Amino acid sequence: MKVRIKFSKQGEMKFIGHLDLMRCFQKVIRRSGLDIRFSEGMSPHMIMSFASPLSVGLTSLGEYVDMELNTPVSSEEGLRMLNEQMPEGIRALSFRQIPEGRAGNAMSLVAAADYEVRFREGRAPKDGWEERVAAFAAQEVIETEKETKKGKKLTDIRPMILQMETDGSAIFLRLASGSEANLKPELLMDTFIRYLGEEPAPFAYLICRKELYAKQGTDAKPVWIPLEDLGQDVI
Amino acid sequence: MERKLALSDEILLGIEKPARYIGNEINAVYKDKDRVEIRFAMCFPDVYEIGMSHLGIQILYELFNRREDTWCERVYAPWFDLDRIMRREDIPLFALESQDPLRDFDFLGITLQYELCYTNILQVLDLGKIPLLSKDRDESCPIVIGGGPCTYNPEPVADFFDLFYIGEGEVSYDRLLDLYKECRQAGGKWRKVFLRRAASIPGIYVPSLYTPAYNEDGTLASFTPAGADVPAFVEKQIVMKLTDAVYLQKPLVPYIKVTQDRVVLEIQRGCIRGCRFCQAGMIYRPTREKDVKKLKEQASAMLRSTGQEEISLSSLSSSDYSQLGELTDYLIEECSKKHINISLPSLRIDAFSLDVMSKVQDVKKSSLTFAPEAGSQRLRDVINKGLTEEIILKGAGEAFEGGWNKVKLYFMLGLPTEEEEDRKAIAHLADAIAVRYYDIPKEKRNGRCQINVSTSFFVPKPFTPFQWAPMFHPEDYIGFARTVNSEVRSMRNAKSIRYSWHEAEVTVLEGVLARGDRRLAPVILSAYRKGAMFEAWSEYWDYGRWLDSFDECGVCADFYTMRERPDDELFPWDFIHAGVTREFLLREWKRAHEPVVTENCRARCNGCGARVYGGGVCFEGQD
Numbered sequence: 001m002k003v004r005i006k007f008s009k010q011g012e013m014k015f016i017g018h019l020d021l022m023r024c025f026q027k028v029i030r031r032s033g034l035d036i037r038f039s040e041g042m043s044p045h046m047i048m049s050f051a052s053p054l055s056v057g058l059t060s061l062g063e064y065v066d067m068e069l070n071t072p073v074s075s076e077e078g079l080r081m082l083n084e085q086m087p088e089g090i091r092a093l094s095f096r097q098i099p100e101g102r103a104g105n106a107m108s109l110v111a112a113a114d115y116e117v118r119f120r121e122g123r124a125p126k127d128g129w130e131e132r133v134a135a136f137a138a139q140e141v142i143e144t145e146k147e148t149k150k151g152k153k154l155t156d157i158r159p160m161i162l163q164m165e166t167d168g169s170a171i172f173l174r175l176a177s178g179s180e181a182n183l184k185p186e187l188l189m190d191t192f193i194r195y196l197g198e199e200p201a202p203f204a205y206l207i208c209r210k211e212l213y214a215k216q217g218t219d220a221k222p223v224w225i226p227l228e229d230l231g232q233d234v235i
Numbered sequence: 236m237e238r239k240l241a242l243s244d245e246i247l248l249g250i251e252k253p254a255r256y257i258g259n260e261i262n263a264v265y266k267d268k269d270r271v272e273i274r275f276a277m278c279f280p281d282v283y284e285i286g287m288s289h290l291g292i293q294i295l296y297e298l299f300n301r302r303e304d305t306w307c308e309r310v311y312a313p314w315f316d317l318d319r320i321m322r323r324e325d326i327p328l329f330a331l332e333s334q335d336p337l338r339d340f341d342f343l344g345i346t347l348q349y350e351l352c353y354t355n356i357l358q359v360l361d362l363g364k365i366p367l368l369s370k371d372r373d374e375s376c377p378i379v380i381g382g383g384p385c386t387y388n389p390e391p392v393a394d395f396f397d398l399f400y401i402g403e404g405e406v407s408y409d410r411l412l413d414l415y416k417e418c419r420q421a422g423g424k425w426r427k428v429f430l431r432r433a434a435s436i437p438g439i440y441v442p443s444l445y446t447p448a449y450n451e452d453g454t455l456a457s458f459t460p461a462g463a464d465v466p467a468f469v470e471k472q473i474v475m476k477l478t479d480a481v482y483l484q485k486p487l488v489p490y491i492k493v494t495q496d497r498v499v500l501e502i503q504r505g506c507i508r509g510c511r512f513c514q515a516g517m518i519y520r521p522t523r524e525k526d527v528k529k530l531k532e533q534a535s536a537m538l539r540s541t542g543q544e545e546i547s548l549s550s551l552s553s554s555d556y557s558q559l560g561e562l563t564d565y566l567i568e569e570c571s572k573k574h575i576n577i578s579l580p581s582l583r584i585d586a587f588s589l590d591v592m593s594k595v596q597d598v599k600k601s602s603l604t605f606a607p608e609a610g611s612q613r614l615r616d617v618i619n620k621g622l623t624e625e626i627i628l629k630g631a632g633e634a635f636e637g638g639w640n641k642v643k644l645y646f647m648l649g650l651p652t653e654e655e656e657d658r659k660a661i662a663h664l665a666d667a668i669a670v671r672y673y674d675i676p677k678e679k680r681n682g683r684c685q686i687n688v689s690t691s692f693f694v695p696k697p698f699t700p701f702q703w704a705p706m707f708h709p710e711d712y713i714g715f716a717r718t719v720n721s722e723v724r725s726m727r728n729a730k731s732i733r734y735s736w737h738e739a740e741v742t743v744l745e746g747v748l749a750r751g752d753r754r755l756a757p758v759i760l761s762a763y764r765k766g767a768m769f770e771a772w773s774e775y776w777d778y779g780r781w782l783d784s785f786d787e788c789g790v791c792a793d794f795y796t797m798r799e800r801p802d803d804e805l806f807p808w809d810f811i812h813a814g815v816t817r818e819f820l821l822r823e824w825k826r827a828h829e830p831v832v833t834e835n836c837r838a839r840c841n842g843c844g845a846r847v848y849g850g851g852v853c854f855e856g857q858d
Contacts, residue, residue, distance in 0.1 A: 012240065015253040020490045027261070027488060027542030030573075042597055044574050057248045085542070088259055120244075203245045 001072040004106060004231045005082065006094040009060045013089030018053035024087065025065060032081040035071035051106035051212050051227060052113070052177060055184075060209035062114070064227050066098065066106045075233040096231030104230065111215035112162055112224055113177035115185040116208045118170045123204035125196050130168045136195050137164040144191040157183055157191065162224075164188075174224070177212065241329040241336075242317075250316045254490045255283035258309075258331030261488035262540060264296070265332055266306040273305040273412055275342040276330045276377070279312075280355035281771070286311040288495030290549060291383065292346060293486050295404045305412060308332040309487075310343075312355045312769070313362065321362055328362035337363030341415065343377040345396075347385035350748035351741065351770040353392055357763040360395065367760065369397045369443055374426050378415070386440075387518050388697040388808035391751040391759065393442035397430060400438055401811055402472030403504075405480050407438045434465045438472035441465070445810065447753055453794050455752060455805045471518070471813045475850040477504060478526040482533050485540045497545035497578065498537045502530060502562065506551035507836035507852055509843075511619045511827050512608070512647065514696035515551055517815045520843060521851030522836060527558035531565050538575060546570065547578040554583040555837075563591050570595075580604075584630035589637055599681065602641030603634050609650060610660030616830040617652050619700075619823070624664060631668045635675055640684045642668060647693040648715040648736070651704045651827060658715055661688065662722035662732075669728035688723065688734045690716060692742040696749050697808040698815060700823030706746045706796040709778075712739035740778040741770065747795040752807040755795075757788045816844035 009021070016024065026046055029036050038044035051064035073081070078095035086092065098104050119125075136142075139158065146155040160183035163174035175183040185207050190200040214230060217223035240247070240257060247253035268274065277296060279286030286292065292309070299307035308330035313321060321328065327336040337343055343365065345356055357367055365379065366372050372379070380398040381389060389399045400407065411433060418429035434441040444461040460467050474480045486498060505522035506515065534546060546566065550556060566577050577595040582588040584603055592601070607622050609615045615622060631642060646661050665688050672684040692712045695704040707715075716736040723734045748755065761784035769775055785792050800806075802821060809817070819842060826833060833841050836852045846853040 012257045012259050015247055015257055016490050017254075020254065020492075023492070024490055026544065030542035030544070031261075031539065038574050056253075057244070087261055203248060 001069045001234075002066065002098050002100055002104075003069060003078065003234075004064060004066050004094075004096050004098045004228060005078075005092050006096075006228045007063050007065070007086075008091045008093060009054060009063055009089065011059070011089040013087065014057055014059050017056050018050070021054075022048075022050065024090075028082060028085045028087075028090075029067075031085040034073065034078065034081055035069055037068040037070050049105060049107055052110050054209060055186075058207045058209060061093075062209055062211035062226070064106045064212055072097075072234065074235055078234070094228045094231075095234070096228055097234050098231040106212075106227055108179070109214040109227060109230070110178040110212050111176065111180065112174055112213040114210040114213075115173040115175065116170050116210055117173060117185055117189055118206045120204055120206055123201050125193055125198050129196055130166050132196060133164060133166045133171060133192070136192055137161060142191060144187065144194075146187065157188065161188065174213075238334055241326065241334040246317070246320055246324075250320070251314060252283075252491055255311065255314070256317065256331070258334070260490065261542075262485040263332055263487060264300045264307070266300075268306065268333060268335070271304055271306040272416055273302075273342065274335075274340045275299055275305055275307040275344060276310050276337055276340045277307055278310045278343060278345045278359055279348070280345055280352045280359050281312055281348075281769070282314050283311045283489075284491065284493040287487065287489045287493045289346065289348065290483075290495075290499050290501060291404070294483050295344070295408075296487070297483055297485065298405060298408070299412075302409075302412065304416070306332075308340075310337060310359065310363075312352075312358055315769070315775070318358065318362070318768070327364050328359060337365060337377065338375075340377045341419075343379045345379065345381050346383040347381050347389070347392070348383050349771060350385060350391075350745050353748060353759050354763040354767045354770060356392060356395055357760065358768050361763075368394050370394070372397065372426070374424070378426075378429070384514065384518065385749075387514070387811060387813060388750065388806075389440065389442065390447075390753050390807040391748050391755040393753050394756040396442060398433060399440040399442065400472070401440055401469050401813075402438045403474050404472075405474045406472040407436055410436050411439060431464070437470050440469040440811070442753075447807070453791075455807055458805070458807070458810050468810055468812050471811065473519075473814070473848055474504075475523065475848055477523045478529050482525075482529070484533070484536045486537055488541045488543065495547070496543075497547050497576075498534070498541055498543045499547050499549045500530060500534050500537070501525070501549045502553065502556050502559075503550045505851065507555055508552060508621065509619055509823075509833055509835060509841070510608070511617070511700040511823055512650070512693060512695075513551075514699050517698050517700075517820075517843075518813050519551070520814050520836075520845035521848055521853045522555070523851040524556060524558070527561050530558075530562055534566060535569065538573075544574070545576040545578060547580065550581060552583070553579060553581050554585075554588060555835075560587070563595075567591075567594050584627075584634060586633060589630075589634055593637055599638065599640075601639070602643050602685075602687070603631070603639055604643045604645070605630070606645040607664065608645065608647050609653075609657060610646060610662070610664055611657045613830065614650060614653060614657040614660075616832050617827045618647075618650060619827070619833055621832065621835070624667065627664070628667060628671050632671050632674075635672050635680065635684070638681055640672065640681045642684065642686045644668075644686065644688045646688065646690045648690045648719070649693045649707050649712055649742075651701060652830070653715075655718060658718045659722040661690070661719050662726055665723065665732045666726040666728050669726075669731045672731075673728070684731050686728075686732045688719075688732060689736070690719060690734075691737045692739060694742055694746045694749055697806065698811075698813045698820070700820050700827060702750065702806065702820065703800045703802070703804075703824050705799040706743065708797075709739035709743055712742060738773060738776070741773070741776060743792065743796055744770070744778070744781055747792050750806070751795050754788075754790055758784045758790050761787055814843070814845040814848060819843045 037047045048067040075095040082092040142158040145152045160176035193200040213224040310330045381396045382400040386399045418425045433439045444465045448456045450456045503524040505519040507522045608620045695701045765780040767780045
């Protein structure tokens with residue numbers, strides 16, 4: 001049975017990097033007693049794949065990992081088994097069966113991500129920034145220096161901004177994410193701060209990833225589907 | 236659990252591996268600080284990844300936390316990057332669980348596993364805002380207590396500690412903690428009262444209650460207790476019923492990769508072999524085995540509670556564990572079902588161990604380890620290492636035929652009575668092993684063989700037969716290594732042999748600290764003030780700081796290293812009763828010079844003195 005687990009990573013766990021998080025999950029699964037499948041060969045490893053690494057320092061309410069189980073369990077039972085073993089700061093939120101086969105792999109599906117960005121105390125730009133978010137996002141072209149494989153390059157990031165708005169305290173972002181196009185929230189925020197005529201300060205943002213999406217529909221009319229919606233609860 | 240981290244996000248995101256400082260590991264213990272009476276901070280004075288790999292602390296952590304009135308937390312030495320920030324921003328060092336400053340604790344326990352961490356003791360005290368010298372501490376400071384193998388000569392760091400615990404922690408800590416509560420409750424100037432009374436608890440050494448006097452030649456003349464109520468000798472504490480002792484069930488599981496990133500199963504304490512250079516083999520006598528049934532339960536419990544994917548056996552010489560076959564059969568069966576790796580260090584290479592190893596590891600990738608320690612048979616007899624060239628070649632041959640082609644060989648240089656020929660013999664032995672490999676028909680062997688020869692320089696340690704032995708100067712050591720190197724290069728199979736050797740200066744410093752006395756405290760303090768920290772990490776090593784410190788303090792390092800000590804010299808550590816008697820050690824020192832081999836404890840009793848503990852190998856088969 002192939003399952004997709006949605007989980008949160010909050011509090012102190014934001015200091016745990018992606019590789020260490022993977023190791024942590026391997027141990028959580030062993031302790032939980034979930035009958036996960038191992039690969040064949042000389043040094044078998046758990047068949048487990050994370051949707052998208054989260055940078056150190058970010059929290060999240062919408063992380064995903066796919067895995068294969070030899071012995072099926074219900075969603076309720078799976079969640080219980082995992083959450084009994086999770087360290088403080090990590091919670092399994094949903095546990096759903098997904099179709100067999102490689103095509104449905106979380107990592108290859110990710111196309112967009114939601115973020116909520118707040119400013120750390122004393123690090124917000126000058127008053128009035130709230131008013132300028134809409135105008136910034138409405139630009140046709142937003143050029144900024146972006147790290148590429150060939151070094152820094154002036155890139156138009158506008159097509160990667162799917163949504164950007166504010167309620168006056170936080171900024172909500174939906175950004176292209178994944179192998180095809182990827183925009184980091186920090187880069188967008190730095191670009192916005194420069195647009196305001198200020199220099200970005202280090203450690204200014206508190207960023208929480210809220211959700212990861214697969215893309216359906218057409219390019220002209222994309223539909224963003226949360227990864228968990230591609231699976232079904234197991235009764 | 237709501238707690239605030241001691242370090243800001245900004246600091247944590249700006250340093251290497253922030254997970255070193257946040258705690259929250261699986262099996263970490265959290266208690267309500269207002270509902271405990273004793274707060275104990277347990278410190279390994281090195282970086283997190285090293286400290287978290289240490290079994291002893293994990294045992295004590297669980298032991299202390301089983302007391303309802305005590306909360307034991309952990310603290311490690313902050314790495315250079317954080318050290319700099321804490322000094323600059325005046326942030327006091329804190330324990331990982333509560334994130335509270337060390338100053339708030341009742342006890343700071345520091346384990347002394349190697350001499351090169353001595354400056355890190357000062358770093359921890361300093362960052363913890365605890366006065367570095369015991370005499371400057373008052374009722375508001377934690378009691379600073381030391382433990383671990385280096386306490387078998389605690390004198391160089393005696394001024395920094397209020398107490399030392401000599402021996403295995405399972406025995407006397409309850410009495411010490413109960414006494415602490417009683418004295419603190421009495422109030423007033425309770426600290427002095429507590430220390431004075433603690434001196435009568437077996438295994439507790441209170442350095443401030445003893446006064447050394449020195450002869451004109453610098454040697455120790457006397458070591459005098461402060462009164463009739465202060466014992467003249469401190470008795471090593473040791474668990475005689477190991478199977479019934481508290482055993483670890485829930486080891487901590489770190490997030491970041493640490494040095495020993497696996498479940499460690501301690502199968503026995505002590506060693507029957509009696510190698511004359513080996514301190515562990517002497518101070519942990521008598522050898523005591525744990526019951527195999529209990530070990531199986533413990534292995535399963537620890538794997539369940541941690542989710543670790545590897546388990547390793549721990550002991551000084553696993554091959555001497557009498558139930559090893561039963562234990563490894565069980566582990567192999569249990570672990571292969573669950574895809575758990577087994578690692579088996581400190582096994583003698585023979586048909587049995589090769590069979591076991593071929594079941595638990597990939598023969599093509601793994602390498603075999605031999606520790607002949609000396610190149611020639613004569614010198615191996617001197618050090619009482621009962622390994623002959625014949626045994627080594629037989630073991631290596633069987634391994635080669637079983638598909639292995641990588642061999643690691645460990646030796647020491649600078650051993651007592653060692654001559655040029657003994658050094659060259661290291662190369663000859665390595666070559667003989669290569670020859671044995673190439674004797675195998677080409678079609679049956681697995682490419683080239685790779686023999687890694689590695690030498691360290693010998694450091695004489697207290698409570699060993701070699702505690703009388705002189706050392707050498709750094710340039711001598713390097714000369715010894717050059718001899719080995721050029722001899723290796725001249726061998727027929729030189730291309731299959733790689734040779735590496737350790738630092739020489741660090742060896743000399745280790746030697747000074749290992750057999751030093753109280754006059755070294757100012758030197759350690761001065762080197763620390765000059766920036767000496769993490770001395771076991773070669774990247775930051777600077778011998779100049781130490782040479783200057785010796786000069787400034789008027790202490791001659793050669794006094795501690797270059798002398799062959801007379802038979803009857805009073806040693807700074809002679810006030811400790813460690814089981815092995817001075818007569819036995821001296822007898823072994825003499826036998827080394829003949830050289831005569833002494834048999835292991837199972838073959839016959841050599842009257843070392845450890846029989847007084849009334850158990851272990853000394854009474855095997857006599858129940």
